[in-house]
Amino acid sequence: MEHFAVVVGAGSFRSDDGDAIRFPHRWTSEGVTVEADFTGAHLFHLAAAGCVLNDVYREAGGLGIRIDGVRVSAEGGFDTQTWISSGITYRVELSSPASGDELAMLLDRVDDVAEIPRAIRAGTTVRRS
Template sequence: MNISARVENSAGRHQVTLRTGGNVQDLSIPPRSTGFGSSVNGGELLFLALATCYCNDVYREAAKRGLNVERVEVEVEGEFGAEGEPARNVTYRVRVAAQGSEAEVQELLRHTDRVAEIQNTLRAGTAVTLGRIEVVGI
């Protein structure tokens, strides 16, 4: 599965386009009040990615086990230090309403933590490479 995210930004304009395979969708994120950049920061989006991945994966893994999950709440917290420093103390909490014994639901949540792709990507320290650079005249 090929996934991409694209940001186009100029004065007063911020457009986000996400693509997974052939599925393309826009995500509404306004520009900064100063006009340039995004009104949300990358750390917030990173933590949203962690929360979203875990939430979606709880439903996916529950379906495999025949468990009915009615609601999932995920909150991710962490810290960023000086410019250029990676995040630290990243933790997340989950609250789930599901049918099944407490032991079954606990095991579902632990299993989901082990297979959540975004969590595992960060845990593995995946390389990120700057590709082609293109400078255009104004």
């Protein structure tokens, strides 16, 4: 089982690594940074991490919670013979003046509504047309 890890950051958690890729972001003026290799396995995990980061900002805005920074790390394994995933584990770090209870509620909400993790959990088909 080979492991594949990615990190996305925004605000005070943007990466200063010169190899990090920078993208514009609708919720942050400085954009986001992405630390990931360009392989299918990394991109799979990046989709989940990026969605969680976006949804932290979206849901926080709706709840009136100020977010100064977000870092989402996602990783998981693949059997490189079959390319069956062992699943994705993600971790969120937040910088915010909000209380621990408010941030816990925010992260629970994000875990419930984040579209890409929900789609991956539900399973889907992929077909070439």
